[in-house]
Amino acid sequence: MRIALLTEGGYPYARGEGGAWCDRLVRGLPHHDFEVYALSRSARTEQGGTVEPPPHVRRVLSARLWGAPPPARPRDGRGRAARRARGAAFRWHFGEFAAALAGGSALGAAARADRFAAGLYGLAGVAVEHGGLAELLRGDDAIGALESACRAPGVRPLLGDVTVTELLAVADLLERQLRPLALPWYGPQELGAADLCHAASGGPAALPGLLAKRFCGTPLIVTEYTVRLREALLAHRAAGFAPAVRALLGDYHRLLAGEVYRQAALVTPGSTHVRRWQERCGAPHERIRTVQPGIDAARFARAGEAAEAEAVTPAGHADPVLAWVGRPDPAKDLIALLHAFHALRQEEPQARLRIFHLRGAGQASVRYLDHCRTLAAQLFPDEAADPHAVGESPVAFEEIGSPGAPELADAYAAGDVVLLSSSAEGFPLSLVEAMFCGRATVSTDVGAVREVIGGTGLVVPPRNPKALAEAALSLLRAPERAARLGAAARERALALFTVARCVDAFRESYVDVVAHHPVPREPLLSAAGAPRPFTAPAESWSPTRLAPLTKGFRP
Incomplete structure (x- = not known):
């Protein structure tokens, strides 16, 4: 089985327990092929070094959620018509995204979640078709859309008084959070070739998994041993952000968590405490399985x-x-x-x-x-x-x-x-x-x-x-x-x-998810046209060579 492990600030970086449990999981499943897609949170994350992955980790790709955005030229050229098409697409999708963040009297919870999802995937489409998403997210159109959403009828008074300085701060922080939308990870040889994506936390780490499911049909497993939404809210408070900035960013993380939980084929909290948070954010009860972390x-x-x-x-x-x-x-x-x-x-x-x-x-x-x-x-x-x-x-x-x-x-x-x-x-x-x-x-x-x-x-x-x-x-x-x-x-x-108990739980979860959510790839269709469940069947691996079943058999 080919597994894409999605991390944020953890594996393969050496710092933090999040990296340690991923390393134990990967080493405990040597008969699966892993590819690691790692998001770096800060310079300190990278300064801590990385662990040496085992041989069945085929490759490690990384991207940064900090620092200046990576340089990227628009894919459709710099002509006037191309710029107009790119700008129009961005304004429409970011307008939906910003309206969902700000909320308002006319939006119920379901409609707000739908507009957030439509805007999120629409922005990913802009990144794929036109490029230059980072520039757009920091540009005047983004600031204008955020301001219009905050001035809409029924929006909280806190947002109605938002200043331009605060909107600039929100746009800058959202650009960093949304960088996974523009990564070149979603082609048929990247996440599209995986049998499943396993996000080692909620939040930005799960964004590539959402897009892989959207574009390629790859099923997603989300594991949380701490509540990523709660961590983000506490970090916003500790950073001393203005109340309006905290409100918009907090709603972004809440809406993202809800979308991740709804789209995941399986959500695996590490405790009942985390499970309660996840259910409160919309995780379906029937798709949750508690798996305690394995410790050596x-x-x-x-x-x-x-x-x-x-x-x-x-x-x-x-x-x-x-x-x-x-x-x-x-x-x-x-x-x-x-x-x-x-x-x-x-x-x-x-x-x-x-x-x-x-x-x-x-x-x-x-x-x-x-x-x-x-x-x-x-x-x-x-x-x-x-x-x-x-x-x-x-x-x-x-x-x-x-x-x-x-x-x-x-x-x-x-x-x-x-x-x-x-x-x-x-x-x-x-x-x-x-x-x-x-x-x-x-x-x-x-x-x-x-x-x-x-x-x-x-x-x-x-x-x-x-x-x-x-x-x-x-x-x-x-x-x-x-x-x-x-x-x-x-x-x-x-x-x-123990590690053995944790690894066994994920081994069973992988097989169950892939069996029920096979990726519909063209080369892997059966004669009847039904998708086959595995790139490489899990049953094909054995630690030892087995003798023929007929050896020594006497009727």
Whole structure:
């Protein structure tokens, strides 16, 4: 089977868990041919390098959603008639697109979705037939269409007061988001030759899949372990965009998500939390299948086995230790964690907190980490007089890969209890990793945490340092209970979150989707004219040579 893997800011780029799970998926299906179509989000994405794909990844194509638009000349020449035809087509389709973004009293939800889809595919048609889409999206016609849509009757008052500066910002950001429409990926030798497209996230990554379905009939699978729509809305707020800009861009992402979910042959959320978002945005219930992400359990086997041995023969610690592991980010709410630990120290003065952070953090993460170090110094100014502190702060900030934690598993194993203090979370991978290590956990009730942890850990409200401190203290004072919870957590992780389970689920999904949505290619029609389901039948691959069925047979 030939699979087109569509990514945005993930595989084959090395940075981020999104790239890691794609790599595990591809390596777990060596009997399929993969082609990767990667969208780069930023210069930082590319600076992180790429992973070396396995041999059955036939090629990797990439395009940027950042920086200046790629140079492109109109395909139909620069004559007056050609320019008029191109401009007229663009104004019509972008007018539909802009009207859908702005909404209005005359548009219901269904009509708005239809106009958005018509405008989106129409703009793709302009890119194919005429070229020069990036120039048009930044031009006067686009600004005029956006302004007319925002001044239409029944539009929200917020948009009625939009300024030209804000419209220019919207046009610039939309041009970047819509760059996949103009990519040369939709010919019969590109996405048209794939048996299916698998988008590794919603949003821009799924745009090539939408066009492949529209132009070539290629079925689309969409996987989301975090809600791409929610990520976009939070990013708009963090960027400080004006309210009108946020409203238009937010509606673009909502309408795009709805169109992606409606057109996908299968939607595979990573949790019930994500599934609820998808259904709210229009994903049909009958085309959703939850597939938890697969994590390499072998990386944590040593720590998990050591935890089991320690539960049988407790060794004890001179000082009780709490551990936090992850990438420093405001959403991880290390501020609440430090305040919780300060409250816990009033009851358990020997306790220590070890904060393990990942390498390769960006400047924003470095600044946040410096802020947390400053707060820790203020909360624990000088404990040299404390005989239990040995002249050191009870809070340690350590990088994974340092002598204190050479490997990721060592960071989890360093704590008697592992904490997750996030104020917002998608799928909590660090929590699953702690479960593989057999550690008792205390987590905030955000995202898919409750679904992941089941009954094998303690869950407290977010942004509540007192509740976090009390739960952690209860486990530190009951090591037998903590050991039981850690053992149960490891069993749950091994049952639900392994790579093998994830790969098997996608293997079945691929066969099911291609069997029910074969691509109608002319060379692959049967004698009766019906489309055949596979470019290369999946049954044709076998890891070993099989002996003839008649060998040794005696009637």
